[in-house]
Amino acid sequence: MTLDTTKPNDQELVSDLPSFIREDRAAINAIVGSNSFGYTDLDIAVGTTTLVVGTDLGANGLEVIKVTGLGLADISAITGGSEGQIKVLIFQDTNINIVDGNARAGGVFYLNHLPVLSNFEPDQDDILAVVNIGGDGAATPGYWKELFRTISVK
Numbered sequence: 001m002t003l004d005t006t007k008p009n010d011q012e013l014v015s016d017l018p019s020f021i022r023e024d025r026a027a028i029n030a031i032v033g034s035n036s037f038g039y040t041d042l043d044i045a046v047g048t049t050t051l052v053v054g055t056d057l058g059a060n061g062l063e064v065i066k067v068t069g070l071g072l073a074d075i076s077a078i079t080g081g082s083e084g085q086i087k088v089l090i091f092q093d094t095n096i097n098i099v100d101g102n103a104r105a106g107g108v109f110y111l112n113h114l115p116v117l118s119n120f121e122p123d124q125d126d127i128l129a130v131v132n133i134g135g136d137g138a139a140t141p142g143y144w145k146e147l148f149r150t151i152s153v154k
Helices: 014-032
Strands: 037-044 050-052 062-069 073-075 077-079 086-091 096-098 127-133 143-150
Touching: none
Parallel strands: 037 062, 050 077, 062 086, 073 096
Antiparallel strands: 086 127, 127 143
């Protein structure tokens, strides 16, 4: 069974609801168990410039990454990504900077923030979510387009 977002609707009998719940739960369990989601605690070494999917990061479709900098590092690319992968980075300190690129290739970050080519210098608890566009998981890394960022205000 696949998830059907049109059911149940307001015309379904109350007695039919348990079957929808069971079918949806089975479909959700299949998705969760499919290795589509991942979590990584990542300690980034001083001077690191590139992260690698499959080495530093998981190859999951959606991955939440708790990022800690062991010293200052300017991350300019993630290589080895596949199109559609989403990485949500949650920063634990101010040691990591994300470098904005302009090439739309080579695994660079393509950030939304103005001015153009301005780096993202996150504070503790800031979040950056990016999606891979054009990567094939091997020779072509594509680029990482910013989906959103959340700035911690506390």
